[in-house]
Amino acid sequence: MRIISTKDANVLSISLEGELDHHSAKGAISQIANIIEIELPLNVTLNLKGLSFMDSSGIALVLHTWRRLNDFSAKLKIENVPTQGYKVLNAAGIPRLIPTTRLH
Amino acid sequence: MCTNEMTMTFLSKSANEGFARYTVASFASQLDPTLDELNDIKTIVSEAVTNCIVHAYPDSVGKIYIKAKLFQNNTIEISVRDKGCGIPDIDRAREPMFTTGDSERSGMGFTIMESFSDKMRVKSNSKGTTVTVIKRISMRVGGRSLV
Ligand SMILES: Nc1ncnc2c1ncn2[C@@H]1O[C@H](COP(=O)(O)OP(=O)(O)OP(=O)(O)O)[C@@H](O)[C@H]1O
Ligand SMILES: [Mg+2]
Numbered sequence: 001m002r003i004i005s006t007k008d009a010n011v012l013s014i015s016l017e018g019e020l021d022h023h024s025a026k027g028a029i030s031q032i033a034n035i036i037e038i039e040l041p042l043n044v045t046l047n048l049k050g051l052s053f054m055d056s057s058g059i060a061l062v063l064h065t066w067r068r069l070n071d072f073s074a075k076l077k078i079e080n081v082p083t084q085g086y087k088v089l090n091a092a093g094i095p096r097l098i099p100t101t102r103l104h
Numbered sequence: 105m106c107t108n109e110m111t112m113t114f115l116s117k118s119a120n121e122g123f124a125r126y127t128v129a130s131f132a133s134q135l136d137p138t139l140d141e142l143n144d145i146k147t148i149v150s151e152a153v154t155n156c157i158v159h160a161y162p163d164s165v166g167k168i169y170i171k172a173k174l175f176q177n178n179t180i181e182i183s184v185r186d187k188g189c190g191i192p193d194i195d196r197a198r199e200p201m202f203t204t205g206d207s208e209r210s211g212m213g214f215t216i217m218e219s220f221s222d223k224m225r226v227k228s229n230s231k232g233t234t235v236t237v238i239k240r241i242s243m244r245v246g247g248r249s250l251v
Contacts, residue, residue, distance in 0.1 A: 022154040023118035025208060053125075053143075055150040059210040084143040091219055092200075092212045 001028055002050075005035050012041035017050030020085075025057035029064050036065070042074050049080035049103055058085060059092045066098055077101075108134065108174040116157045116166050116186070124170060125149040131172050132180050135241040144220040145180070145239065151213040152184035152235045158205060160188025160233060178243050179222075183236045191228040198226065 001024035002017040014032060018024070036044070046065065048054070066076050078100040081089060086102050094100060110131050114120045125146040132145050149170070156168045169185040191197045198218070203211030218224045221237040228234070 019122060021118075021121045021150050022158065022208075023121050029208065053122075053146060053150075055147055055154065056210050056212045056216055057154070057208070059212055060208050063210065064207060083140065084147065087143075087220070088147060088216060091216050092210060 003028060003031050003035075005039075007039060007041070010041075011043045011045055012036075012039050013045045013047055015047040015050060019053040020051055020058045020061065021053065021055050022057045025061055029061050032061070032065055033068060036068055040072065040074075044069055044074060044076050046076065046078045047080055048078060048082065048085055051082060051085050054085035054088055056088065056092075058088060059094065062089065062094055062098065105176045106173045107176055109171070111169065111171045113167055113169050116161045116168050118154075118157055120168075121150055121153050121157070124153045124168070128170065128172055128182060132174075132241070135174060135178050135180060136244060137241045138244075141239070141241055145182070148217050148220050148237055148239070149182065149184070151217050152182075152237075155213055155235070156184065156186040156188065156233075158209065160186035160190075162189070178241045179238060180241065181236060181238050183234055185232065185234040187232040190230045191226070191233055194226050194228055 001020060004015045006013050014035060020028060069076050076098050078098055080103040081100060082103045089095060112127060128149045129142050129146045153168060166186060166188055171183045173181045196202055198214045200215040201211040203209045217237055221239045223238040225236045
């Protein structure tokens with residue numbers, strides 16, 4: 001699992017690459033929390049284009065990040081979710097809670 | 105009629121989650137599943153194995169047993185068993201969002217296993233838990249190139 005963040009004028013973009021499961025989630029959650037702590041962004045985009053697998057650990061990661069951002073009224077978007085990961089997020093109703101787009 | 109069967113046993117270490125889902129998916133590929141069906145199988149196995157690691161053996165390392173069977177009607181049955189603490193109230197555990205875990209769990213594992221398969225059975229007592237899922241793989245006339 002690789003996490004890459006880039007920041008432009010008002011959006012912090014965090015890209016996740018590889019497989020997100022219980023084994024990799026702990027590290028990913030704390031890495032993302034660290035990035036947010038340092039940048040204190042107002043808008044965050046989670047780009048999941050490079051995510052080749054995700055299970056329910058990904059739901060917790062998304063909710064964790066969303067709650068943290070809510071604490072200081074920052075906004076979260078999830079972009080480029082591959083089919084497999086979208087099915088998992090959808091089972092938990094995430095797209096109704098957080099703007100989510102699929103990978104085409 | 106069962107046409108093929110495999111069993112695997114491994115330790116409840118999180119590094120084995122990927123190994124387990126790829127091994128079962130690789131065995132299932134004999135039924136010529138679509139990519140989506142294969143992904144469903146990987147997701148189901150990942151959920152069941154994670155539950156053994158996180159919930160069944162919370163403070164120890166135990167063994168996880170997987171048995172997969174292929175049937176003539178293009179169905180796969182996957183059982184994931186542990187000898188861990190067991191589930192006191194199975195109906196409650198199967199409800200969406202129910203979790204006894206920390207904030208790194210969402211309580212969606214059983215919901216996902218159930219909706220990604222055709223049937224899910226959970227048996228549990230104080231000696232351990234067995235989750236069995238059955239998934240039907242679509243029959244594709246002429247093989248994958250026609251679909
Ligand atoms: N193998 C098991 N042994 C003991 N308890 C289990 C086992 N599997 C599940 N449970 C219990 O059932 C609950 C629900 O499981 P489920 O997989 O649906 O959610 P979760 O594991 O808590 O969260 P998530 O799967 O979303 O990360 C767990 O919190 C746990 O209490
Ligand atoms: Mg679970």
